[in-house]
Amino acid sequence: MSNFKWRDNHIIKFLELYQSEECIWNIRREDYKNIMREKSYEKIRSGMEIESLTINDIKNKIKSIRTTYKVELNKILKANKSGAGTDDLYKPKLFWFAHADVFLGDVSVARESQSNLMRDIDMYFTHHQLLLT
Secondary structure, X not given: OOOOOOOHHHHHHHHHHHHHOHHHOOOOOOOOOOOHHHHHHHHHHHHHOOOOOOXXXXXXXXXHHHHHHXXXXXXXXHHHHOOOOHHHOOOOOOOOHHHHHHHHOXXXXXXXXXXXXXXXXXXXXXXXXXXXX
16 A cells, blocks of 8 residues: 555546546446446546555545445435524535536435344334234
């Protein structure tokens, strides 16, 4: 792994290159899990024009961006559900969030969490309904 330090301008360029390689971010595409992915990683790596970047660096950056994006998306959705007023809604402070949201927003599904207690209650009632029928 290289010691490359990501700066704001690198991240914006990276997101532009990442967006152009739809087979590695659009889960709805037929070629999403295809061999084309390796070629796409190489296109991004060469497009960054930084010799020290490796394919692993590219994959790790994608993972980092997607993870951080989903965390921010969950915060937005949680704030919206809380009934907060429009002035109190969560706004991501990440300078690159809007860039990523343009293409990741449609394919990133934030999952609702459910407490173990609620799952246990649901299982209890399901089990008892089966016994009664």
